[in-house]
Amino acid sequence: MNIVVMAFELAALVQEYVNRVRRFYYEVMLWDRACPKCAGRVLRAVGEGRCQCSECGHEFDPVIAFQTCTECGGSVRLRVSRYRCSVCGSDVRSLFHFDARVFDATYFRQKMAEHRVRKKQYRTCVANAEPVPRSMPVGGLPIDLDSSPGLANALDDLVGCDIQQATFLAGCFPRFDLSRYQSHIQAQLDQFEVSFDEIPVLEQNARLDRIWRFIAIIFMAHARLIDIQQDGHMITLVNLHEAH
Ligand SMILES: [Zn+2]
Numbered sequence: 001m002n003i004v005v006m007a008f009e010l011a012a013l014v015q016e017y018v019n020r021v022r023r024f025y026y027e028v029m030l031w032d033r034a035c036p037k038c039a040g041r042v043l044r045a046v047g048e049g050r051c052q053c054s055e056c057g058h059e060f061d062p063v064i065a066f067q068t069c070t071e072c073g074g075s076v077r078l079r080v081s082r083y084r085c086s087v088c089g090s091d092v093r094s095l096f097h098f099d100a101r102v103f104d105a106t107y108f109r110q111k112m113a114e115h116r117v118r119k120k121q122y123r124t125c126v127a128n129a130e131p132v133p134r135s136m137p138v139g140g141l142p143i144d145l146d147s148s149p150g151l152a153n154a155l156d157d158l159v160g161c162d163i164q165q166a167t168f169l170a171g172c173f174p175r176f177d178l179s180r181y182q183s184h185i186q187a188q189l190d191q192f193e194v195s196f197d198e199i200p201v202l203e204q205n206a207r208l209d210r211i212w213r214f215i216a217i218i219f220m221a222h223a224r225l226i227d228i229q230q231d232g233h234m235i236t237l238v239n240l241h242e243a244h
């Protein structure tokens with residue numbers, strides 16, 4: 001009895017079963033839905049969150065076409081790796097993704113292309129001993145709040161409290177440890193994206209924790225480890241490394 005061969009056979013059978021359940025799930029979810037272009041009634045799934053009309057060939061996202069916000073009935077839009085209501089901002093759970101994560105392929109293609117161009121430019125600058133443009137990541141430099149005019153004020157506004165730059169630099173927050181916050185935030189980024197408010201508190205002082213978390217994500221975004229998206233009061237961090 002070869003138990004390894006049997007284990008692989010079992011795994012293949014389970015996978016085949018999952019595939020059949022997936023096909024059945026999509027058939028049920030797309031049953032009696034009409035193509036938004038030709039009103040054709042035969043739609044088939046062509047991928048996670050993608051379907052195609054058998055009559056006119058129109059391919060579209062069924063979540064956006066058929067689902068609405070359960071809170072307010074607003075239309076749904078894709079935000080990197082989740083669907084949100086375009087009216088009230090609630091998360092909308094997709095009915096057209098069987099087991100895969102929601103994934104905005106266009107967004108990630110564009111981000112990774114930008115990332116590659118920047119990396120190439122950076123290597124060229126370093127090789128030719130040219131100054132590296134400010135938009136590029138530069139490791140090991142000390143934090144300088146004066147480097148971008150208005151940064152300190154913008155940080156104050158965003159965290160909703162007043163940090164005096166002088167007291168900040170004089171060591172008012174001696175315990176702020178950027179690398180500790182960075183590892184903490186990185187540990188939360190097992191998903192493609194995480195909302196700023198979903199990151200668990202690391203410090204007892206919640207307000208201070210919020211400020212430090214915010215500073216940490218700014219530096220992480222500058223180092224191109226994450227991308228930050230702001231949508232009203234909602235801040236979303238997108239893991240650029242995961243996209244690789
Ligand atoms: Zn059609």
Ligand SMILES: [Zn+2]
Pocket residue numbers: 069070071072073074085086087088089090
């Ligand atoms: Zn809504």
